[in-house]
Amino acid sequence: MQGETSKQSSDRGNASRDALIRAGLRVFGRIGFDAARTRDIAVEAGVNQALIAYHFGGKRGLYLAIFDHILVEIRTRLSPSLELVLEALRRDPPPTPQTAVGMLEELISRFAAVLAADESAEWATLIIKEQQAPSEAFDRLFEGAMRGLAETTTQLVAIARGLPPESAEARVAAFTLVGQALVFRAAHAAVLRHLQWSRLGKDELAMVQRQIRANIRAIAGAEGISP
Amino acid sequence: MQGETSKQSSDRGNASRDALIRAGLRVFGRIGFDAARTRDIAVEAGVNQALIAYHFGGKRGLYLAIFDHILVEIRTRLSPSLELVLEALRRDPPPTPQTAVGMLEELISRFAAVLAADESAEWATLIIKEQQAPSEAFDRLFEGAMRGLAETTTQLVAIARGLPPESAEARVAAFTLVGQALVFRAAHAAVLRHLQWSRLGKDELAMVQRQIRANIRAIAGAEGISP
DNA sequence: GTCTATAGTCGGATAGAC
DNA sequence: GTCTATCCGACTATAGAC
Numbered sequence: 051m052q053g054e055t056s057k058q059s060s061d062r063g064n065a066s067r068d069a070l071i072r073a074g075l076r077v078f079g080r081i082g083f084d085a086a087r088t089r090d091i092a093v094e095a096g097v098n099q100a101l102i103a104y105h106f107g108g109k110r111g112l113y114l115a116i117f118d119h120i121l122v123e124i125r126t127r128l129s130p131s132l133e134l135v136l137e138a139l140r141r142d143p144p145p146t147p148q149t150a151v152g153m154l155e156e157l158i159s160r161f162a163a164v165l166a167a168d169e170s171a172e173w174a175t176l177i178i179k180e181q182q183a184p185s186e187a188f189d190r191l192f193e194g195a196m197r198g199l200a201e202t203t204t205q206l207v208a209i210a211r212g213l214p215p216e217s218a219e220a221r222v223a224a225f226t227l228v229g230q231a232l233v234f235r236a237a238h239a240a241v242l243r244h245l246q247w248s249r250l251g252k253d254e255l256a257m258v259q260r261q262i263r264a265n266i267r268a269i270a271g272a273e274g275i276s277p
Numbered sequence: 278m279q280g281e282t283s284k285q286s287s288d289r290g291n292a293s294r295d296a297l298i299r300a301g302l303r304v305f306g307r308i309g310f311d312a313a314r315t316r317d318i319a320v321e322a323g324v325n326q327a328l329i330a331y332h333f334g335g336k337r338g339l340y341l342a343i344f345d346h347i348l349v350e351i352r353t354r355l356s357p358s359l360e361l362v363l364e365a366l367r368r369d370p371p372p373t374p375q376t377a378v379g380m381l382e383e384l385i386s387r388f389a390a391v392l393a394a395d396e397s398a399e400w401a402t403l404i405i406k407e408q409q410a411p412s413e414a415f416d417r418l419f420e421g422a423m424r425g426l427a428e429t430t431t432q433l434v435a436i437a438r439g440l441p442p443e444s445a446e447a448r449v450a451a452f453t454l455v456g457q458a459l460v461f462r463a464a465h466a467a468v469l470r471h472l473q474w475s476r477l478g479k480d481e482l483a484m485v486q487r488q489i490r491a492n493i494r495a496i497a498g499a500e501g502i503s504p
Numbered sequence: 505g506t507c508t509a510t511a512g513t514c515g516g517a518t519a520g521a522c
Numbered sequence: 523g524t525c526t527a528t529c530c531g532a533c534t535a536t537a538g539a540c
Contacts, residue, residue: 225464
Protein backbone atom coordinates (compact mmCIF):
# COMPACT_ATOMS: atom_id res chain seq x y z
CA MET A 51 0.00 0.00 0.00
CA GLN A 52 2.88 2.31 -0.70
CA GLY A 53 4.48 1.29 -3.96
CA GLU A 54 1.82 2.65 -6.26
CA THR A 55 3.27 4.32 -9.30
CA SER A 56 0.99 7.32 -8.89
CA LYS A 57 2.24 7.85 -5.34
CA GLN A 58 5.90 7.82 -6.31
CA SER A 59 6.21 11.49 -7.17
CA SER A 60 3.85 12.59 -4.42
CA ASP A 61 6.08 10.74 -1.95
CA ARG A 62 9.01 12.80 -3.03
CA GLY A 63 6.87 15.90 -2.78
CA ASN A 64 5.86 15.04 0.74
CA ALA A 65 9.45 14.47 1.71
CA SER A 66 10.35 17.95 0.49
CA ARG A 67 7.35 19.40 2.27
CA ASP A 68 8.29 17.77 5.54
CA ALA A 69 11.94 18.72 5.23
CA LEU A 70 10.96 22.32 4.66
CA ILE A 71 8.66 22.34 7.67
CA ARG A 72 11.29 20.87 9.90
CA ALA A 73 14.02 23.18 8.65
CA GLY A 74 11.72 26.18 8.80
CA LEU A 75 10.82 25.35 12.37
CA ARG A 76 14.48 25.34 13.32
CA VAL A 77 15.38 28.53 11.48
CA PHE A 78 12.28 30.53 12.45
CA GLY A 79 12.63 29.32 16.02
CA ARG A 80 16.26 30.34 16.14
CA ILE A 81 16.06 33.82 14.64
CA GLY A 82 12.41 34.64 14.05
CA PHE A 83 10.26 35.08 10.98
CA ASP A 84 11.70 38.28 9.57
CA ALA A 85 15.36 37.51 10.08
CA ALA A 86 15.00 34.10 8.49
CA ARG A 87 15.90 33.78 4.83
CA THR A 88 14.11 31.35 2.61
CA ARG A 89 17.43 30.50 1.02
CA ASP A 90 18.84 29.31 4.36
CA ILE A 91 15.74 27.30 5.11
CA ALA A 92 15.99 25.62 1.72
CA VAL A 93 19.67 24.80 2.27
CA GLU A 94 18.97 23.38 5.73
CA ALA A 95 16.14 21.32 4.28
CA GLY A 96 18.32 20.13 1.42
CA VAL A 97 15.79 21.22 -1.18
CA ASN A 98 15.48 24.00 -3.70
CA GLN A 99 14.43 27.44 -2.58
CA ALA A 100 11.74 27.74 -5.22
CA LEU A 101 9.93 24.82 -3.63
CA ILE A 102 8.82 27.00 -0.75
CA ALA A 103 6.63 28.95 -3.11
CA TYR A 104 5.49 25.78 -4.83
CA HIS A 105 4.44 23.93 -1.70
CA PHE A 106 3.34 26.71 0.58
CA GLY A 107 2.73 29.69 -1.64
CA GLY A 108 5.56 31.61 -0.02
CA LYS A 109 7.46 32.29 3.15
CA ARG A 110 4.38 33.25 5.13
CA GLY A 111 2.58 30.13 3.99
CA LEU A 112 5.44 27.99 5.25
CA TYR A 113 5.26 29.77 8.58
CA LEU A 114 1.56 29.01 8.96
CA ALA A 115 2.07 25.40 7.92
CA ILE A 116 4.70 25.12 10.62
CA PHE A 117 2.18 26.16 13.23
CA ASP A 118 -0.20 23.48 12.09
CA HIS A 119 2.66 21.07 12.58
CA ILE A 120 3.39 22.45 16.04
CA LEU A 121 -0.23 21.89 16.94
CA VAL A 122 -0.03 18.15 16.45
CA GLU A 123 3.35 18.06 18.19
CA ILE A 124 1.89 19.65 21.28
CA ARG A 125 -1.11 17.40 21.21
CA THR A 126 0.93 14.22 21.01
CA ARG A 127 3.20 15.37 23.80
CA LEU A 128 0.56 16.58 26.19
CA SER A 129 -2.48 14.51 25.37
CA PRO A 130 -1.46 11.46 27.43
CA SER A 131 -1.48 13.59 30.58
CA LEU A 132 -4.41 15.65 29.41
CA GLU A 133 -6.63 12.70 28.56
CA LEU A 134 -6.18 11.22 31.99
CA VAL A 135 -7.36 14.43 33.58
CA LEU A 136 -10.28 14.91 31.24
CA GLU A 137 -11.49 11.42 31.92
CA ALA A 138 -11.30 11.96 35.66
CA LEU A 139 -13.22 15.22 35.30
CA ARG A 140 -15.97 13.45 33.38
CA ARG A 141 -16.44 10.69 35.94
CA ASP A 142 -19.42 10.99 38.21
CA PRO A 143 -18.00 11.49 41.65
CA PRO A 144 -15.83 14.44 40.62
CA PRO A 145 -12.22 14.45 41.79
CA THR A 146 -11.60 15.48 45.35
CA PRO A 147 -9.44 18.55 45.97
CA GLN A 148 -6.60 16.22 46.90
CA THR A 149 -6.72 14.27 43.64
CA ALA A 150 -7.08 17.53 41.74
CA VAL A 151 -3.85 18.74 43.29
CA GLY A 152 -2.11 15.54 42.31
CA MET A 153 -3.29 15.91 38.74
CA LEU A 154 -2.17 19.53 38.65
CA GLU A 155 1.29 18.46 39.75
CA GLU A 156 1.38 15.89 36.99
CA LEU A 157 0.13 18.25 34.33
CA ILE A 158 2.32 21.23 35.11
CA SER A 159 5.49 19.26 35.59
CA ARG A 160 4.81 17.48 32.32
CA PHE A 161 4.35 20.90 30.78
CA ALA A 162 7.71 21.96 32.22
CA ALA A 163 9.33 18.90 30.69
CA VAL A 164 7.90 19.69 27.28
CA LEU A 165 9.03 23.30 27.48
CA ALA A 166 12.50 22.41 28.65
CA ALA A 167 13.22 19.63 26.17
CA ASP A 168 15.76 20.48 23.53
CA GLU A 169 13.51 18.96 20.87
CA SER A 170 10.77 21.41 21.66
CA ALA A 171 12.98 24.44 22.18
CA GLU A 172 12.36 25.73 18.67
CA TRP A 173 8.62 25.67 18.70
CA ALA A 174 8.41 26.78 22.30
CA THR A 175 10.38 29.92 21.46
CA LEU A 176 8.34 30.39 18.30
CA ILE A 177 5.14 30.40 20.33
CA ILE A 178 6.52 32.90 22.79
CA LYS A 179 7.61 35.13 19.93
CA GLU A 180 4.16 34.85 18.41
CA GLN A 181 2.56 35.98 21.63
CA GLN A 182 4.56 39.18 21.54
CA ALA A 183 2.97 40.04 18.21
CA PRO A 184 0.06 37.68 17.66
CA SER A 185 -1.01 36.94 14.11
CA GLU A 186 -3.29 34.45 12.44
CA ALA A 187 -0.82 31.75 13.45
CA PHE A 188 -1.56 32.39 17.10
CA ASP A 189 -5.30 32.11 16.54
CA ARG A 190 -4.96 28.61 15.18
CA LEU A 191 -2.63 27.60 17.93
CA PHE A 192 -4.78 28.94 20.70
CA GLU A 193 -7.95 27.30 19.45
CA GLY A 194 -6.18 24.10 18.51
CA ALA A 195 -4.18 23.43 21.64
CA MET A 196 -3.88 26.15 24.23
CA ARG A 197 -7.53 26.68 25.02
CA GLY A 198 -7.99 23.06 26.02
CA LEU A 199 -4.94 23.09 28.22
CA ALA A 200 -5.95 26.36 29.86
CA GLU A 201 -9.48 25.18 30.53
CA THR A 202 -8.42 21.88 31.97
CA THR A 203 -5.88 23.51 34.26
CA THR A 204 -8.45 26.04 35.36
CA GLN A 205 -10.96 23.34 36.23
CA LEU A 206 -8.43 21.48 38.31
CA VAL A 207 -7.47 24.66 40.12
CA ALA A 208 -11.12 25.41 40.75
CA ILE A 209 -11.64 22.01 42.35
CA ALA A 210 -8.41 22.18 44.34
CA ARG A 211 -9.20 25.57 45.80
CA GLY A 212 -12.98 25.45 45.92
CA LEU A 213 -13.48 28.22 43.38
CA PRO A 214 -16.20 28.48 40.73
CA PRO A 215 -14.70 26.90 37.60
CA GLU A 216 -15.66 29.86 35.42
CA SER A 217 -14.33 32.51 37.79
CA ALA A 218 -11.58 34.88 36.81
CA GLU A 219 -9.87 33.95 40.07
CA ALA A 220 -9.56 30.32 39.06
CA ARG A 221 -8.20 31.33 35.67
CA VAL A 222 -5.67 33.75 37.06
CA ALA A 223 -4.57 31.13 39.56
CA ALA A 224 -4.16 28.61 36.76
CA PHE A 225 -1.89 30.99 34.88
CA THR A 226 0.30 31.62 37.90
CA LEU A 227 0.83 27.88 38.16
CA VAL A 228 1.64 27.53 34.49
CA GLY A 229 3.96 30.53 34.79
CA GLN A 230 6.18 28.61 37.17
CA ALA A 231 7.03 26.28 34.31
CA LEU A 232 6.88 28.80 31.50
CA VAL A 233 9.51 31.05 33.04
CA PHE A 234 12.18 28.46 32.35
CA ARG A 235 11.57 28.89 28.64
CA ALA A 236 10.51 32.55 28.43
CA ALA A 237 13.46 33.71 30.52
CA HIS A 238 15.69 30.88 29.38
CA ALA A 239 18.80 33.00 28.90
CA ALA A 240 18.48 34.58 32.33
CA VAL A 241 17.85 31.23 33.98
CA LEU A 242 20.97 29.67 32.50
CA ARG A 243 23.12 32.60 33.57
CA HIS A 244 21.87 32.98 37.06
CA LEU A 245 22.10 29.28 37.73
CA GLN A 246 25.34 28.94 35.80
CA TRP A 247 23.87 26.09 33.85
CA SER A 248 25.01 25.41 30.33
CA ARG A 249 21.70 23.87 29.40
CA LEU A 250 18.47 22.72 30.91
CA GLY A 251 19.13 18.99 30.85
CA LYS A 252 17.69 16.01 32.66
CA ASP A 253 19.03 16.76 36.13
CA GLU A 254 18.17 20.42 35.95
CA LEU A 255 14.67 19.62 34.78
CA ALA A 256 14.22 17.22 37.67
CA MET A 257 15.09 19.95 40.14
CA VAL A 258 12.69 22.36 38.49
CA GLN A 259 9.91 19.80 38.56
CA ARG A 260 10.48 19.01 42.22
CA GLN A 261 10.22 22.68 43.02
CA ILE A 262 7.06 23.17 41.00
CA ARG A 263 5.37 20.17 42.59
CA ALA A 264 6.22 21.40 46.06
CA ASN A 265 4.85 24.83 45.24
CA ILE A 266 1.61 23.47 43.86
CA ARG A 267 1.06 21.30 46.93
CA ALA A 268 1.73 24.28 49.19
CA ILE A 269 -0.55 26.63 47.30
CA ALA A 270 -3.39 24.19 47.19
CA GLY A 271 -2.91 22.99 50.73
CA ALA A 272 -3.01 26.43 52.24
CA GLU A 273 -6.31 27.71 50.94
CA GLY A 274 -7.96 25.09 48.85
CA ILE A 275 -9.60 22.85 51.37
CA SER A 276 -10.72 25.29 54.03
CA PRO A 277 -13.98 26.82 52.72
CA MET B 278 21.80 76.83 33.14
CA GLN B 279 20.13 75.85 29.95
CA GLY B 280 20.28 78.80 27.59
CA GLU B 281 23.95 78.61 26.70
CA THR B 282 24.58 79.31 23.05
CA SER B 283 26.92 76.36 22.71
CA LYS B 284 24.25 74.03 24.03
CA GLN B 285 21.58 75.22 21.65
CA SER B 286 22.38 72.89 18.81
CA SER B 287 23.29 70.04 21.11
CA ASP B 288 19.88 70.43 22.75
CA ARG B 289 18.23 69.90 19.43
CA GLY B 290 20.53 66.95 18.83
CA ASN B 291 19.56 65.42 22.13
CA ALA B 292 15.93 65.91 21.36
CA SER B 293 16.30 63.98 18.10
CA ARG B 294 18.30 61.31 19.86
CA ASP B 295 15.66 60.89 22.54
CA ALA B 296 12.83 60.91 20.05
CA LEU B 297 14.54 58.19 18.06
CA ILE B 298 15.10 56.07 21.13
CA ARG B 299 11.51 56.39 22.21
CA ALA B 300 10.14 55.72 18.74
CA GLY B 301 12.57 52.85 18.21
CA LEU B 302 11.49 51.31 21.48
CA ARG B 303 7.88 51.37 20.35
CA VAL B 304 8.51 50.02 16.87
CA PHE B 305 11.06 47.37 17.84
CA GLY B 306 8.85 46.32 20.74
CA ARG B 307 5.83 46.03 18.49
CA ILE B 308 7.30 44.07 15.60
CA GLY B 309 10.87 43.16 16.49
CA PHE B 310 14.26 44.22 15.21
CA ASP B 311 14.21 42.71 11.76
CA ALA B 312 10.68 43.62 10.79
CA ALA B 313 11.17 47.22 11.90
CA ARG B 314 12.08 49.72 9.23
CA THR B 315 14.28 52.68 9.99
CA ARG B 316 11.98 54.83 7.84
CA ASP B 317 9.04 54.09 10.10
CA ILE B 318 11.02 54.76 13.22
CA ALA B 319 12.14 58.09 11.82
CA VAL B 320 8.58 59.06 10.90
CA GLU B 321 7.28 58.07 14.34
CA ALA B 322 10.08 60.08 15.92
CA GLY B 323 9.36 63.04 13.68
CA VAL B 324 12.96 63.25 12.52
CA ASN B 325 14.88 62.42 9.39
CA GLN B 326 15.82 58.84 8.65
CA ALA B 327 19.47 59.71 8.04
CA LEU B 328 19.80 60.82 11.65
CA ILE B 329 19.74 57.23 12.82
CA ALA B 330 23.09 56.67 11.17
CA TYR B 331 24.36 60.02 12.41
CA HIS B 332 23.46 59.50 16.06
CA PHE B 333 23.80 55.77 16.49
CA GLY B 334 25.88 54.58 13.58
CA GLY B 335 23.00 52.55 12.19
CA LYS B 336 19.95 50.49 12.98
CA ARG B 337 21.83 48.07 15.21
CA GLY B 338 23.40 50.95 17.13
CA LEU B 339 19.98 52.39 17.83
CA TYR B 340 18.82 49.02 19.07
CA LEU B 341 21.69 48.79 21.54
CA ALA B 342 21.16 52.36 22.69
CA ILE B 343 17.55 51.47 23.38
CA PHE B 344 18.64 48.70 25.71
CA ASP B 345 20.80 51.12 27.65
CA HIS B 346 17.70 53.23 27.98
CA ILE B 347 15.63 50.28 29.13
CA LEU B 348 18.24 49.62 31.77
CA VAL B 349 17.69 52.93 33.50
CA GLU B 350 13.92 52.58 33.07
CA ILE B 351 13.93 49.30 34.91
CA ARG B 352 16.18 50.64 37.58
CA THR B 353 14.01 53.65 38.30
CA ARG B 354 10.89 51.53 38.40
CA LEU B 355 12.21 48.75 40.57
CA SER B 356 14.88 50.40 42.67
CA PRO B 357 12.47 51.83 45.30
CA SER B 358 11.34 48.32 46.19
CA LEU B 359 14.78 46.86 45.65
CA GLU B 360 16.62 49.35 47.83
CA LEU B 361 14.33 48.66 50.76
CA VAL B 362 15.11 44.98 50.54
CA LEU B 363 18.83 45.45 50.09
CA GLU B 364 18.98 47.68 53.13
CA ALA B 365 17.10 45.14 55.20
CA LEU B 366 19.45 42.41 54.04
CA ARG B 367 22.45 44.49 55.08
CA ARG B 368 21.16 45.21 58.59
CA ASP B 369 22.69 43.19 61.38
CA PRO B 370 19.89 41.05 62.67
CA PRO B 371 19.01 39.63 59.28
CA PRO B 372 15.34 39.53 58.31
CA THR B 373 13.25 36.76 59.78
CA PRO B 374 11.62 34.30 57.42
CA GLN B 375 8.33 36.12 58.01
CA THR B 376 9.70 39.51 56.98
CA ALA B 377 11.46 37.92 54.04
CA VAL B 378 8.13 36.58 52.83
CA GLY B 379 6.58 40.02 53.17
CA MET B 380 9.37 41.54 51.13
CA LEU B 381 9.04 38.86 48.49
CA GLU B 382 5.36 39.66 48.16
CA GLU B 383 6.19 43.32 47.73
CA LEU B 384 8.93 42.74 45.22
CA ILE B 385 7.17 40.24 43.00
CA SER B 386 3.90 42.08 42.91
CA ARG B 387 5.75 45.25 42.08
CA PHE B 388 7.43 43.28 39.32
CA ALA B 389 4.04 42.16 38.06
CA ALA B 390 2.87 45.78 38.00
CA VAL B 391 5.88 46.84 35.97
CA LEU B 392 5.41 44.01 33.51
CA ALA B 393 1.72 44.64 33.12
CA ALA B 394 1.83 48.41 32.73
CA ASP B 395 1.07 49.66 29.26
CA GLU B 396 4.04 52.01 29.46
CA SER B 397 6.43 49.14 29.91
CA ALA B 398 4.76 46.78 27.47
CA GLU B 399 7.17 47.65 24.68
CA TRP B 400 10.37 47.05 26.52
CA ALA B 401 9.01 44.07 28.39
CA THR B 402 8.24 42.36 25.08
CA LEU B 403 11.60 43.44 23.70
CA ILE B 404 13.37 41.75 26.58
CA ILE B 405 11.41 38.57 26.12
CA LYS B 406 12.20 38.60 22.42
CA GLU B 407 15.88 39.11 23.22
CA GLN B 408 15.88 36.09 25.50
CA GLN B 409 14.69 33.90 22.66
CA ALA B 410 17.80 34.86 20.69
CA PRO B 411 20.21 36.58 23.07
CA SER B 412 22.73 39.00 21.64
CA GLU B 413 25.09 41.59 23.04
CA ALA B 414 22.03 43.60 24.09
CA PHE B 415 21.02 40.87 26.49
CA ASP B 416 24.47 40.79 28.09
CA ARG B 417 24.26 44.44 29.02
CA LEU B 418 20.76 44.06 30.31
CA PHE B 419 21.50 41.04 32.43
CA GLU B 420 24.55 42.55 34.06
CA GLY B 421 22.96 45.95 34.41
CA ALA B 422 19.63 45.05 35.91
CA MET B 423 18.57 41.44 35.95
CA ARG B 424 21.42 39.96 37.91
CA GLY B 425 20.75 42.24 40.86
CA LEU B 426 17.07 41.47 40.85
CA ALA B 427 17.66 37.74 40.56
CA GLU B 428 20.19 37.71 43.38
CA THR B 429 18.03 39.72 45.70
CA THR B 430 15.01 37.53 45.08
CA THR B 431 17.11 34.45 45.61
CA GLN B 432 18.41 35.71 48.92
CA LEU B 433 14.92 36.43 50.16
CA VAL B 434 13.75 33.01 49.11
CA ALA B 435 16.71 31.45 50.86
CA ILE B 436 15.82 33.19 54.09
CA ALA B 437 12.12 32.46 53.79
CA ARG B 438 12.67 28.76 53.23
CA GLY B 439 15.83 28.18 55.19
CA LEU B 440 17.96 27.31 52.17
CA PRO B 441 21.61 28.15 51.54
CA PRO B 442 21.57 31.46 49.64
CA GLU B 443 23.91 30.16 46.94
CA SER B 444 22.10 26.91 46.39
CA ALA B 445 20.57 25.99 43.08
CA GLU B 446 17.38 25.16 44.95
CA ALA B 447 16.99 28.72 46.17
CA ARG B 448 17.60 30.05 42.69
CA VAL B 449 15.17 27.72 41.04
CA ALA B 450 12.58 28.58 43.66
CA ALA B 451 13.17 32.28 43.02
CA PHE B 452 12.51 31.81 39.32
CA THR B 453 9.28 29.93 39.92
CA LEU B 454 8.08 32.89 41.97
CA VAL B 455 9.09 35.39 39.32
CA GLY B 456 7.45 33.20 36.70
CA GLN B 457 4.07 33.75 38.31
CA ALA B 458 4.33 37.38 37.32
CA LEU B 459 6.22 36.93 34.08
CA VAL B 460 3.60 34.67 32.55
CA PHE B 461 1.21 37.60 32.27
CA ARG B 462 3.60 39.25 29.86
CA ALA B 463 5.19 36.25 28.17
CA ALA B 464 1.84 34.61 27.47
CA HIS B 465 0.01 37.91 27.24
CA ALA B 466 -2.08 36.99 24.24
CA ALA B 467 -3.21 33.71 25.77
CA VAL B 468 -4.01 35.37 29.09
CA LEU B 469 -6.22 37.98 27.47
CA ARG B 470 -8.10 35.38 25.49
CA HIS B 471 -8.67 32.87 28.19
CA LEU B 472 -9.79 35.52 30.64
CA GLN B 473 -11.70 37.42 27.99
CA TRP B 474 -9.96 40.59 29.01
CA SER B 475 -9.34 43.34 26.49
CA ARG B 476 -6.31 44.57 28.35
CA LEU B 477 -4.45 44.08 31.58
CA GLY B 478 -5.60 47.23 33.34
CA LYS B 479 -5.73 48.37 36.92
CA ASP B 480 -8.43 46.02 38.16
CA GLU B 481 -7.01 43.03 36.37
CA LEU B 482 -3.57 43.75 37.73
CA ALA B 483 -4.96 43.97 41.25
CA MET B 484 -6.46 40.53 40.93
CA VAL B 485 -3.20 39.12 39.60
CA GLN B 486 -1.26 40.65 42.44
CA ARG B 487 -3.66 39.34 45.05
CA GLN B 488 -3.20 35.87 43.63
CA ILE B 489 0.56 36.11 43.54
CA ARG B 490 0.76 37.35 47.11
CA ALA B 491 -1.43 34.53 48.32
CA ASN B 492 0.70 31.99 46.49
CA ILE B 493 3.94 33.33 47.90
CA ARG B 494 2.56 33.24 51.44
CA ALA B 495 1.39 29.68 50.93
CA ILE B 496 4.65 28.48 49.44
CA ALA B 497 6.77 30.04 52.14
CA GLY B 498 4.44 29.11 54.96
CA ALA B 499 4.36 25.46 54.04
CA GLU B 500 8.02 24.62 54.05
CA GLY B 501 10.02 27.67 54.97
CA ILE B 502 9.81 27.82 58.72
CA SER B 503 9.87 24.17 59.71
CA PRO B 504 13.55 23.16 59.60
C1' DG C 505 22.82 68.65 13.13
C1' DT C 506 19.63 68.12 9.61
C1' DC C 507 18.07 67.39 5.11
C1' DT C 508 17.42 65.21 0.02
C1' DA C 509 18.66 62.06 -3.12
C1' DT C 510 20.62 57.89 -4.31
C1' DA C 511 23.84 54.10 -4.25
C1' DG C 512 24.18 49.39 -3.15
C1' DT C 513 22.49 45.21 -1.42
C1' DC C 514 19.52 41.73 -0.35
C1' DG C 515 15.81 38.59 -0.47
C1' DG C 516 11.22 36.75 -1.89
C1' DA C 517 8.94 35.60 -5.80
C1' DT C 518 8.53 33.90 -10.59
C1' DA C 519 9.39 32.22 -15.48
C1' DG C 520 10.33 28.47 -17.82
C1' DA C 521 13.37 24.28 -18.93
C1' DC C 522 13.62 19.60 -17.45
C1' DG D 523 7.87 18.24 -8.56
C1' DT D 524 12.25 20.16 -9.04
C1' DC D 525 15.68 22.99 -10.85
C1' DT D 526 18.38 27.53 -12.63
C1' DA D 527 18.35 32.07 -13.50
C1' DT D 528 16.60 36.36 -12.80
C1' DC D 529 13.55 40.05 -11.76
C1' DC D 530 12.17 43.66 -8.91
C1' DG D 531 10.65 45.79 -4.82
C1' DA D 532 12.40 47.21 -0.43
C1' DC D 533 15.51 48.63 2.82
C1' DT D 534 19.87 50.46 5.02
C1' DA D 535 23.51 53.30 4.61
C1' DT D 536 25.97 57.22 2.58
C1' DA D 537 27.29 61.40 -0.11
C1' DG D 538 26.95 65.93 -0.04
C1' DA D 539 24.24 70.50 0.08
C1' DC D 540 22.49 73.50 3.62
